[in-house]
Amino acid sequence: MDRRAFLIGCSLAASPLVTPVSFAAAPGDGRLVVVILRGAMDGLDILQPYGDPVLAGLRPSFEIGPAAGNPDLDGFHALHRSLAPLTSWWTGGDLAFAQAVSTPYRGKRSHFDGQDLLEAGTPGLLPLSQRDGWLNRLVGVVPGAHGRTAFAIGRENMKILRGEAAHSRWAPDARLELSAATADLLRHVYHDDSLFRRSAQEALILSAEDPGSADLKPHEALFDFAATQLRADARIAALSIGGWDTHQSQAARIRQPLERLATGLAALRQGLGPYWDRTAVLAVTEFGRTVRENGTKGTDHGTGGTLLLAGGAIRGGRVLGAYPGLAESDLLDGRDVMPMRDVRAYAAWAMAGLFGLGRYELETTVFPGLEMGEDPNVLA
Amino acid sequence: MHSALAAIRFGTGLSPRIPAPDGPGDVIAQLEGPDRALEAFPALAWSEAAAEARDWSRLRRARRDGPAEREAYTQHNRHIAERNANEVGDIIARGAVTDQPFRERLAWFWADHFTVTPGRGYLRASVPSYQAELRPHLSGRFADLLEAAVTHPAMVIYLDQSRSVGPNSQKARNRYGGLNENLAREVLELHTLGVGAGYKQADVTELAELLTGLTVNRDGSPAFNPKAAEPGPETVLGRTYGGDPAAPDDLRAVLRDLARHPDTAWHLSGKLARHFVSDRPDRGLVDAMAAKWLATDGDLRAVYSAMLDHPAAWSERLEKVRRPVEYLTAAFRALDVPVPRGRRLTNAILRGPLNLMGQSLPGAPAPDGWPEEAEAWITPQALAARIEWSMRAPVRMQSQPQPRDVLQTALGPLASGRTRFAVEAAETAEAAIGLVLASPEFQRR
Numbered sequence: 001m002d003r004r005a006f007l008i009g010c011s012l013a014a015s016p017l018v019t020p021v022s023f024a025a026a027p028g029d030g031r032l033v034v035v036i037l038r039g040a041m042d043g044l045d046i047l048q049p050y051g052d053p054v055l056a057g058l059r060p061s062f063e064i065g066p067a068a069g070n071p072d073l074d075g076f077h078a079l080h081r082s083l084a085p086l087t088s089w090w091t092g093g094d095l096a097f098a099q100a101v102s103t104p105y106r107g108k109r110s111h112f113d114g115q116d117l118l119e120a121g122t123p124g125l126l127p128l129s130q131r132d133g134w135l136n137r138l139v140g141v142v143p144g145a146h147g148r149t150a151f152a153i154g155r156e157n158m159k160i161l162r163g164e165a166a167h168s169r170w171a172p173d174a175r176l177e178l179s180a181a182t183a184d185l186l187r188h189v190y191h192d193d194s195l196f197r198r199s200a201q202e203a204l205i206l207s208a209e210d211p212g213s214a215d216l217k218p219h220e221a222l223f224d225f226a227a228t229q230l231r232a233d234a235r236i237a238a239l240s241i242g243g244w245d246t247h248q249s250q251a252a253r254i255r256q257p258l259e260r261l262a263t264g265l266a267a268l269r270q271g272l273g274p275y276w277d278r279t280a281v282l283a284v285t286e287f288g289r290t291v292r293e294n295g296t297k298g299t300d301h302g303t304g305g306t307l308l309l310a311g312g313a314i315r316g317g318r319v320l321g322a323y324p325g326l327a328e329s330d331l332l333d334g335r336d337v338m339p340m341r342d343v344r345a346y347a348a349w350a351m352a353g354l355f356g357l358g359r360y361e362l363e364t365t366v367f368p369g370l371e372m373g374e375d376p377n378v379l380a
Numbered sequence: 381m382h383s384a385l386a387a388i389r390f391g392t393g394l395s396p397r398i399p400a401p402d403g404p405g406d407v408i409a410q411l412e413g414p415d416r417a418l419e420a421f422p423a424l425a426w427s428e429a430a431a432e433a434r435d436w437s438r439l440r441r442a443r444r445d446g447p448a449e450r451e452a453y454t455q456h457n458r459h460i461a462e463r464n465a466n467e468v469g470d471i472i473a474r475g476a477v478t479d480q481p482f483r484e485r486l487a488w489f490w491a492d493h494f495t496v497t498p499g500r501g502y503l504r505a506s507v508p509s510y511q512a513e514l515r516p517h518l519s520g521r522f523a524d525l526l527e528a529a530v531t532h533p534a535m536v537i538y539l540d541q542s543r544s545v546g547p548n549s550q551k552a553r554n555r556y557g558g559l560n561e562n563l564a565r566e567v568l569e570l571h572t573l574g575v576g577a578g579y580k581q582a583d584v585t586e587l588a589e590l591l592t593g594l595t596v597n598r599d600g601s602p603a604f605n606p607k608a609a610e611p612g613p614e615t616v617l618g619r620t621y622g623g624d625p626a627a628p629d630d631l632r633a634v635l636r637d638l639a640r641h642p643d644t645a646w647h648l649s650g651k652l653a654r655h656f657v658s659d660r661p662d663r664g665l666v667d668a669m670a671a672k673w674l675a676t677d678g679d680l681r682a683v684y685s686a687m688l689d690h691p692a693a694w695s696e697r698l699e700k701v702r703r704p705v706e707y708l709t710a711a712f713r714a715l716d717v718p719v720p721r722g723r724r725l726t727n728a729i730l731r732g733p734l735n736l737m738g739q740s741l742p743g744a745p746a747p748d749g750w751p752e753e754a755e756a757w758i759t760p761q762a763l764a765a766r767i768e769w770s771m772r773a774p775v776r777m778q779s780q781p782q783p784r785d786v787l788q789t790a791l792g793p794l795a796s797g798r799t800r801f802a803v804e805a806a807e808t809a810e811a812a813i814g815l816v817l818a819s820p821e822f823q824r825r
Binding site: 039107108109110111112113155157162168169170171173174175176177178179181182185186188189190191192193195196199200202203206207242247248294295296298300301333 | 540543544545552557558559560561562565569575579580581701735736738745746748751754755756758759760761762763764765767768771796798799801802805806807811814815818819820823
């Protein structure tokens, strides 16, 4: 194959724009939003098992349970008060949690490897050149999926969508305004460089589309842009919220990311309108944090964490998964929440229902090597 | 061609005024002599930045006492905002005008390797000062650079070391505080061995105990507090350090051993090769660098020479994409226009566009620094920002050179036939210059 033919081949495989969008090709009606909580969210602070008397002793300086103003959920768990606006979602069946979840990542507790594995969705980390993301592999098996089915949103590098399957990337604050003649010359200059050619072509098309609503904070604009795309051709969206690495003064530092999560989800729900009912949101983090507070009123890197599920498609008002307990003998390595279930199993069951996928595809392609186990009935 | 490659791959780009280096020897020679870019655009010392941060806190507390106090606080804020804007300009200006561009690239590389993200308190407005204080160590022994970075008050504050207390220290016995393992983990995972190396959680914890005592004084200067230090000995990677009482030299010893560890040699040789040469570097290149690292106990100049002397470093394929800071710097260097000063222009021409391109100055948002891969930078949204900048910023800076001259100075022998055609066919001079700066061969190196 000569170089030119090779490049054309690449562009066909990878360009999100060559597949014509049509009704017949639309991949069903279910919608999946994955929010990556970068920095390791402390699950025990978000969904506080205050009914376990051990918790308060492990975290003497933390404000725990309904007595400290955190909304009670089920008589055992309380919701961190910065998520209080979501309490009505819980009672309305649009919010659930899975406790004591983890990826297969163990041992070194590195944010960066932890996030890479979370986004790769594989049992272990492959060499860099072979890594792709599980949402990208999902796009590959969703019937009728095309280049606008999945969106990575924001300026961060979303490795969860990296891979061969065509997908779209955009940040709602981006613009590219060129005269038609200059745009043509730019395409000419980029013709032989597939990375530049593909990115520029997508930028030219997306920047010609409607700008989102004004008056939104930047993180709300991300969720609102996701809603706009999900109302149209998109069925899968990925974005992230950082700020969860609370080694010090956790009470003060966790407030902002939690408020961003709550208001972002509200912007998504608002933007989706009637499509909210067909939507499932999974907010996932690379790992949990130590059960004991550290010497600086924070928590260090741990293992078992918490998954937040939201959306009209979710069977909410429930905490999924077994409670591992926090007594010394219940902990992993004497310091971390013992993981009770692979977080990928919940995601797999959600995708099975949303996109009509079979167990075989999910356990071999999307999450190779995963045992999905019993159906936790994630969806309503 | 060789000389153009030296200028873009191991420098900050081609310039109409400053000749491109003639080969590896010329590049290495840039590490000799005084740090001329820093002399031309000096940085505030950390101690001075810390003093300004203290002033800020004092003025802030007093701001409700009366109109004069409020005015003093407002003035101080204005001063710091102006200084911060100019510090961003200085980082780019050093690279744009220097005749030691390899040194500038190394300053960026190591500031990124030892990332400190701007934050609160002493980290509010002082990260450029920290970064400048690493510059004397760019081409000496890695052990010295490592010690300078890890024990710098900026790093000690950033990775929560300042409040970490040994569990059996005097402070802990008085029930004050406990261990925080953040810095210890990043030293092993990011700064030295690399996450693929064979260290365990126990090594992290023991190193965290060795690091206790390392802290900062109330005025932001470095300090060792024996009352917070865990009495030794501690065992890291099978070797035992320290005793009772703990001493700062114990930490120096473990850092020296980590600096010359074979895993560190491999990790950092690979990282240098990935940064300068290719996202997927030639194995022989990394081998040669790591071998030199081990033979010289981490003499950085010798390791750079091993890279520059290897044929794989001179491949004519431009595999790397310039990061946004490198991209803007190369544009200023090629256009030969002054880098903007002052808050308003800096925000419009440097800071705003850099954020849209995905890289904010002075530092990355997390300790692992900025990504290397081309795909991480050339996303539709980030590329849109690069193209927008190339089409609009040169006009805004009232740079009105001839497009053909820009083609020649910015790209020289690297210009593709397609870009040459586009420059001739463009409908305006602004578009022609924009197309040169937006071309793949100007964004790659």
